[in-house]
Amino acid sequence: MGSSAAWRLAAQGDRVTLLERFPPGHDRGSSHGTSRIFRLAYADPFYVGLAARSLPLWRRLEQETGRQVLTLTGAVDHGPAATTEALYEALTAAGHPAERLAPEEVAERWPGLRADTGAVFHPEAGRLHADEAVTTFQQAARAHGAEVRHGVRVTGLSVHGDAGVRVVTDTEEELRGDAVVVAVGGWAPGMLGGGTAPLVGGVPVLRVTQEQPAHFPAEDALTWPSYIHHPGAALPMDGLTADGVYGLGSTDGVKAGFHGVGPVVDPDRRDRTPDAAILRELAAYAERWLPGVDHTAPEAVTCLYTTTPDHDFVIDRQGPVTVLGGFSGHGFKFASVIGELAAALVRKEPGPSRFALGRPRPTSH
DSSP states (O other): OHHHHHHHHHHTTOOOEEEESSOTTOOSSSSOSSOEEEOOOOSSHHHHHHHHHHHHHHHHHHHHHTOOOEEEOOEEEEEOHHHHHHHHHHHHHTTOOOEEEOHHHHHHHOTTOOOOBEEEEESSOEEEOHHHHHHHHHHHHHHTTOEEEESOOEEEEEEOGGGOEEEEETTOOEEEESOEEEOOGGGHHHHHOOTTSOSSSOOOOOEEEEEOOEEEOBTTGGGOOEEEEOOBTTBSOTTOOOSOEEEEEETTEEEEEETTOOOBOOTTTOOOOOOHHHHHHHHHHHHHHOTTBOTTOOEEOOEEEEEOTTSOOEEEEETTEEEEEOOTTTOGGGHHHHHHHHHHHHTTOOOOGGGOTTOOOOSOO
């Protein structure tokens, strides 16, 4: 999100410095690896519209840099008929193509995928290459004059009224600017602060967890659609309490993951050793629902979720500080448009009230 914001700010002529704590291509946060789902299918029209706004910006990024980061393969959502029908209605009401499918039609079209009860397919979906996307945002930002610096840890951030901000790094270097965008993923709770003097007020509780998808060997993995298996009669399985299962084809095989089942962690002190029990459950899921993969040979990866109580995002500005956070395991597809929203907030244009700091939210999920 920060790299996207740097691109959009630099593109409008602002002087931009992007500080990245870790080296290029690192795997410490939420934005690494070869695959993230891109889709428009949400039951909530707000998210359908936001995802639709992101698509031309992803294409603009590709045009500016000559690099491909988004491949449209289509997506299959399946599960309870009421769930898939709500997705179909939201897509078609917004003017996007969608197709209702029976489980046997899914199996005929994609023999490697087994569907549950009802299904909807929409073609404006596919996969983003996460590592390539981050690199490409930074390439585009540099092309517009931004300075991109890796291996710089911010140790202090202070606000001096509406006049600007002061940023201190681990080398005791001090930078000053008119505005700052804080987009630090699982490190947001520590950087934004709490107690009696937080950097900004109204930030919801951010729950940082370590999640563990896996890649399974499969023939023609790159031809697979993205897929979401929504909870219903067939989910949960034995031992599975996830809010659904997601996956897609990638250069590393077919990815599958349980949504939001991981333990709460400190991003600086987490043990990234794969959880054997979760890996066994993923293999059991793949054996039942993904007949086109080798369920006996999963390769686990770990990443961070930073989740708000209602799974909505935080995209707002207070004074000279713009905060991007709480993307709750489903935000990567929106990165291009979130950079655009951040640039607008820095220009002191109003942001979406849906994502405002201090907006009433449920206390738990």
